Amino acid sequence: MHKIQNKFPIAANERLCPRFYRLAVDAKSILKSIRPGQFLHIRVTDGLEPFFRRPFSVYRAKKFVEILYEPIGLGTRLLAEKKPGEFLDILGPLGNHFTAPPKGTKQVWMVAGGIGLAPFLFLSDELKHKGYELILFYGGRSKGHVFPMKEFKNNGVKTWIATDDGSIGVKGWVSELFRTLDPNPTTTMVYTCGPHAMLASVQSFVKARGLRCEASCEEVMACALGACLGCSIPTVNGYKTVCYDGPVFDIAEVVFS
Amino acid sequence: MPEKKPTTVKPTGHWSRVTGHGSQLNLAVQIGTLRLKNPVTVASGTFGHAEKYYDLEEVKKLGALVPKTVTLHSREGNPPPRILETPSGMLNAIGIENPGVDGFIEKKLPALRRIGIPLFISILGHTDEEFETIVKKFTKEGGADAFELNLSCPNLKQKILVAQDPQATRRVVAKVKAIARVPVIAKLAPNVTDIGEIAQAAVDAGADAISLINTFSAMAIDVRTRRSVLGNCTGGLSGPAIRPMAVHMIWEVAQKIKIPIIGMGGIMTAQDALEFLIAGATMVAVGTANFINPRAPLEVLEGIVEYMRKNKMNDIKDLIGSLKI
Ligand SMILES: Cc1cc2nc3c(=O)[nH]c(=O)nc-3n(C[C@H](O)[C@H](O)[C@H](O)COP(=O)(O)OP(=O)(O)OC[C@H]3O[C@@H](n4cnc5c(N)ncnc54)[C@H](O)[C@@H]3O)c2cc1C
Ligand SMILES: Cc1cc2nc3c(=O)[nH]c(=O)nc-3n(C[C@H](O)[C@H](O)[C@H](O)COP(=O)(O)O)c2cc1C
Ligand code: FES
Numbered sequence: 001m002h003k004i005q006n007k008f009p010i011a012a013n014e015r016l017c018p019r020f021y022r023l024a025v026d027a028k029s030i031l032k033s034i035r036p037g038q039f040l041h042i043r044v045t046d047g048l049e050p051f052f053r054r055p056f057s058v059y060r061a062k063k064f065v066e067i068l069y070e071p072i073g074l075g076t077r078l079l080a081e082k083k084p085g086e087f088l089d090i091l092g093p094l095g096n097h098f099t100a101p102p103k104g105t106k107q108v109w110m111v112a113g114g115i116g117l118a119p120f121l122f123l124s125d126e127l128k129h130k131g132y133e134l135i136l137f138y139g140g141r142s143k144g145h146v147f148p149m150k151e152f153k154n155n156g157v158k159t160w161i162a163t164d165d166g167s168i169g170v171k172g173w174v175s176e177l178f179r180t181l182d183p184n185p186t187t188t189m190v191y192t193c194g195p196h197a198m199l200a201s202v203q204s205f206v207k208a209r210g211l212r213c214e215a216s217c218e219e220v221m222a223c224a225l226g227a228c229l230g231c232s233i234p235t236v237n238g239y240k241t242v243c244y245d246g247p248v249f250d251i252a253e254v255v256f257s
Numbered sequence: 258m259p260e261k262k263p264t265t266v267k268p269t270g271h272w273s274r275v276t277g278h279g280s281q282l283n284l285a286v287q288i289g290t291l292r293l294k295n296p297v298t299v300a301s302g303t304f305g306h307a308e309k310y311y312d313l314e315e316v317k318k319l320g321a322l323v324p325k326t327v328t329l330h331s332r333e334g335n336p337p338p339r340i341l342e343t344p345s346g347m348l349n350a351i352g353i354e355n356p357g358v359d360g361f362i363e364k365k366l367p368a369l370r371r372i373g374i375p376l377f378i379s380i381l382g383h384t385d386e387e388f389e390t391i392v393k394k395f396t397k398e399g400g401a402d403a404f405e406l407n408l409s410c411p412n413l414k415q416k417i418l419v420a421q422d423p424q425a426t427r428r429v430v431a432k433v434k435a436i437a438r439v440p441v442i443a444k445l446a447p448n449v450t451d452i453g454e455i456a457q458a459a460v461d462a463g464a465d466a467i468s469l470i471n472t473f474s475a476m477a478i479d480v481r482t483r484r485s486v487l488g489n490c491t492g493g494l495s496g497p498a499i500r501p502m503a504v505h506m507i508w509e510v511a512q513k514i515k516i517p518i519i520g521m522g523g524i525m526t527a528q529d530a531l532e533f534l535i536a537g538a539t540m541v542a543v544g545t546a547n548f549i550n551p552r553a554p555l556e557v558l559e560g561i562v563e564y565m566r567k568n569k570m571n572d573i574k575d576l577i578g579s580l581k582i
Contacts, residue, residue, distance in 0.1 A: 222548040
């Protein structure tokens with residue numbers, strides 16, 4: 001009944017660093033239309049536990065469609081056990097996407113917390129060779145959450161790293177990395193993704209400096225199709241669904257509680 | 258490796274008459290004056306944005322569609338979190354977020370009508386007059402092939418639901434019946450002592466069918482914070498976790514009343530749907546399963562057909578209420 005529900009074979013599922021895995025599926029129909037910021041809704045079991053599908057941002061869409069994930073609970077642990085050749089039931093592409101930097105943009109910031117890093121490789125794939133200076137500010141819990149990020153560097157992205165425990169990079173939250181900077185609002189565009197507490201701090205930073213910023217938000221999802229109205233978050237224009245109206249919002253619009 | 262093709266249904270036109278084994282299967286059912294080509298529909302609040310995501314040729318194969326409940330005025334819904342997964346099911350406390358009857362008629366109804374199958378419009382009034390006003394608006398604009406009266410939403414902070422009070426049920430159904438020109442379906446709550454009594458009240462008031470069941474009142478607590486997980490504090494439980502209780506209620510009510518029952522509650526597969534039909538439901542609605550497997554309603558329909566063929570049944574009526582005791 002669904003245009004976007006398919007079973008795709010897994011091409012690779014490997015550990016990138018102690019905490020993060022990368023999974024690739026051979027999904028030509030998704031490759032054709034997916035944009036940075038969109039996500040997939042994956043059924044991790046044929047059984048009823050866990051009951052919901054799990055949403056994942058697209059990490060890369062070149063030969064395969066890839067996701068970056070961190071096993072933190074039953075769903076992501078089951079995903080980590082999947083072997084190449086197995087089929088995954090996937091809905092996608094879903095949601096809206098990051099919009100292109102406005103005219104006149106020279107510098108693009110990507111501010112990521114933890115697994116919120118996921119959508120930014122795909123975004124930098126799209127923005128490289130367009131004359132922007134690409135900068136990634138990444139905050140992870142500890143060095144187990146950090147990998148070499150060669151692919152980002154190959155895209156010409158300058159990476160700045162902070163960890164909560166200081167085991168690698170600057171000690172503290174990701175905001176430590178740019179707290180004292182004062183970028184030009186007419187030539188800088190900010191994209192961000194991470195836990196809501198982090199997004200809230202980015203929101204006050206960009207507001208104080210008049211920067212344009214898009215945020216990819218998270219909420220627990222059932223359908224991911226805009227049908228159940230279960231993933232709504234408050235915005236200045238009332239509740240909006242993360243799955244259908246988002247996941248990408250103008251950060252000025254979102255109300256972080 | 259090539260992409261595995263989704264299992265698609267053969268493009269047959271009319272599911273009411275499926276040929277096989279040299280004989281024709283009759284899947285058609287009747288709700289009041291309305292004839293449906295087959296007994297499979299979706300549950301209110303679990304199906305949306307068909308125009309964007311669904312292959313409409315496939316949606317057209319269902320017997321009917323039931324959109325999310327519409328109220329007189331728009332409602333913004335409950336604060337998040339609104340949903341939570343639970344063992345074999347989920348809690349929801351959406352709070353009937355909807356654009357109100359005028360907004361629905363303007364923004365949502367045209368796309369739903371274009372699909373071209375009967376629409377059971379689910380409506381909820383906070384007073385009897387609101388129910389009447391909503392019905393009148395749809396009667397004027399057209400577009401409702403039947404009304405499903407949501408007498409049973411557990412997420413609106415009312416002390417008592419209409420469907421928990423036989424007199425209120427009788428009164429609301431009678432008022433709508435008096436003005437509606439299409440069949441009227443009463444959707445009842447499972448949170449009652451005697452479901453038979455409430456169903457009988459709806460029958461007495463002239464209901465054309467009963468929808469059973471809405472969600473069970475339920476809650477979950479985060480023990481770290483000692484707060485309820487849902488923003489609304491309480492919610493409703495749906496999904497396979499409630500199925501055996503739903504089947505029991507359908508069986509109980511089917512023995513008591515003569516009008517059709519639209520059965521729902523945790524249907525994930527055709528096997529599940531068959532239980533409801535055998536227990537006495539005339540139609541089945543797929544709800545929560547849409548979130549896990551959007552193809553579930555069609556798979557249910559295909560599976561019913563397959564079961565009838567295997568068991569050499571020609572008419573869906575041979576299946577409905579066929580429980581052997
Ligand atoms: C639009 C969107 C995109 C996403 N993209 C990615 C992605 O690219 N990679 C990825 O790994 N994850 C992503 N997530 C989050 C991912 O869906 C969750 O990590 C996943 O649902 C956890 O499932 P689980 O069964 O493993 O854990 P659960 O058993 O559901 O949860 C385990 C524990 O983790 C907590 N938890 C669950 N979800 C989150 C969360 N999102 N943030 C913080 N704590 C959480 C729970 O409260 C619980 O304590 C995304 C979420 C959304 C909404
Ligand atoms: C997210 C969600 C939203 C729902 N919204 C409505 C609604 O607006 N009106 C209504 O009558 N029932 C609503 N229901 C109840 C379903 O229509 C159905 O009666 C119930 O979920 C049991 O069936 P299921 O287990 O197959 O989902 C909702 C259920 C869910 C899970
Ligand atoms: S998850 Fe159902 S509306 Fe977003």
